[in-house]
Amino acid sequence: MLDIADELTRWVEEGRDFAVATVVAVAGSAPRRPGAALAVDGRGAAVGSVSGGCVEAAVYDLCVQALRDGVTLRERFGYSAEDAFAVGLTCGGEIEVLVTPVPAAAPDRSVWAAALAAAARGTAAALARVVRGPAGLLGRPLLVRADGSYEGGLGGSPELDRAAAEQARALLEAGHTGECEVTEGGARCGPAVTLFVESSAPPPRMIIFGAVDFAAALVRAGKFLGYHVTVCDARPVFTTRARFPEADDLVVEWPHRYLQRTATDGRTALCVLTHDAKFDIPLLEAALRLPVAFVGAMGSRRTHEDRDRRLRAAGLTAAELARLHSPIGLDLGARTPEETALSIAAEIVAARRGGTGAPLTGLRTPIHRAAEKTGGTGAAGAPAAA
Template identity: 75%
Template sequence: MLDIAEELSRWAGQGRDFAVATVVAVDGSAPRQPGAALAVDRDGTVIGSVSGGCVEGAVYELCERALDGGPAVRERFGYGDDDAFAVGLTCGGAIDVLVAPVRAGDPARAVLATALAAAARGEAAAVARVADGPAELLGHPLLVRPDGSYEGGLGGHPELDRTAAAESRAMLDAGRTGTLTIGAEGARCGRPLTLFVESSVPPPRMIVFGAVDFAAALVRAGKFLGYHVTVCDARPVFTTRARFPEADELVVDWPHRYLATTDVDARTALCVLTHDPKFDVPLLERALRLPVAYVGAMGSRRTHLERNERLREVGVTDEELAGLHSPIGLDLGARSPEETALSIAAEIVAALRGGSGVPLKGAHIPIHHEAGPPPTRVVTSMA
């Protein structure tokens, strides 16, 4: 649901009634992951997607029923061998979809409107909703903030809300979306509840060091992937809005000095394109010791080997250098800045998602990898 927060927040602000269908579980191969959502308003306007087209028609009908006074429901859609073209996922998997109405006068509407507005502004927040449990509790929302405060409720049991808020906050801290089960103690009728928790966190950062032509292309690729992109270079003549119109932020400073003062986290990608020892050695000395997701450094194989020696001379250990791979990016035969940016971006995605980077054709590997915690660091160097 939070993946279409901007549009839904606008609908809520306009006073529209709507129904939201959210993927809460995936079994096997499926085109969309948990959190993907589709919404329908009373005029029949549709935004979002839960399956890439496979089951949208059936989900649309469920949303219409919810808007006509129906309760929240959970439905499973999957592949059927008897009729591959009937309602189902012909990709072979199954998805569970939670469909819930958001109507005027519903107490949950105010909670969801607050959550949607926060997500649309890029603020950190989590929404926990009952995805499996007593029918009367399905879809009940709890909004949880980073400081642990919360509003809404899962059915009028304070202890249940406190437990759900604490568990949801832990998922928010990790930037995770998924399910959790609240034990029978405190749950209605002694039955455990399965909650679907969606975390909205600010966009991950991509910091591109070096205001070069390759950087301009990489900025565009980073924005396409949803990163908040910063370009940093010590040379003001090159670090201009005219050269990088799509960058979120331009910083004129020595790269290592800027990295020492800016905030990074386990989702941050650092792309070092300076290709100059006076910039990239002190920068990589610091970058290799940070708990970030990705560090890439541009340079020829000879430059790469010389840089390794310089880094050892300033105290970087072989263990810290062990993750330094060459070349940066996937082997696409890239030549132009745009092709090179695509190569780098593809490697970042593969690193974060656990992909191998090999062609799917002829490879006996899953198309969709299970989401897991991001790696502490992937360090690469370009030939």
């Protein structure tokens, strides 16, 4: 639901009644992941999507029904082998949706409003709801903040709220959205309820080192993928707003010094485009020892071999060097800055999602993988982008 927070925040401000259907579980090759949502207001307007089109009409009707009856619903949709034209996911997967009415007069409307506002601002917060358990608990919101404080309630005991807040905070810290179980009394034994926790965190960072022509195209690709993009270079003549109008931040500083003082996490992508040893070596020596998602460096194969020798001489281990994607990018035959940026962005997505970068034609691996990779990257990168 938090993926459509901007629109729903506006609906809250306008005092609209609405119902929201959220994907809470996925099996097989479903097109949308948990957290995807479709909302319908009292006038029939709709925003969002839960399946990319397969079951939108049926979920729309459930939203209308929930808003009319004031009752939270849970429904599963899947492919029907008997009738390919029946309501179902023709991609072969299954999704489970939770449909919750949020009328303007709802007692917990302020909790919904706070959760949506936090997501719209990019503030770290998690929204927990019961998706399996006593009917009276379904759909009630519990908003959990990064510091562990929370508001709202699941409709059970205070112990349940505290246990749910602890679980939600753990998922928030990891940047995950998904299900978890807690016991009704908050104890380690007793009947359990299943929570669906949506985590809303600030966008991941992409830091591009080197204010070169390729960097301008990569800034645009990074913004398209939802990154907060920073360009860093020690040369002020190149690091200008005129050259990088779409970058969120421009930093004039030696790259390794900036990396040592700036915040990174397990979602951060570091792209080194300088291909100049005096910048690259101290920067990569620091970068490959950070728990970031992706470290890639541009350059020819000869540059990569020289870089590898220098980094080994600097004391980096084989395991640390194996995290380096160099030459950066997938082998697309790229030539232009835009094509090269596409190849780099594709490799970042593949590393993040566990993809191979191979054509889907002829492959028998799942198109939609079950989980996103977290933490550091795996083996060395693919062939050069250009």
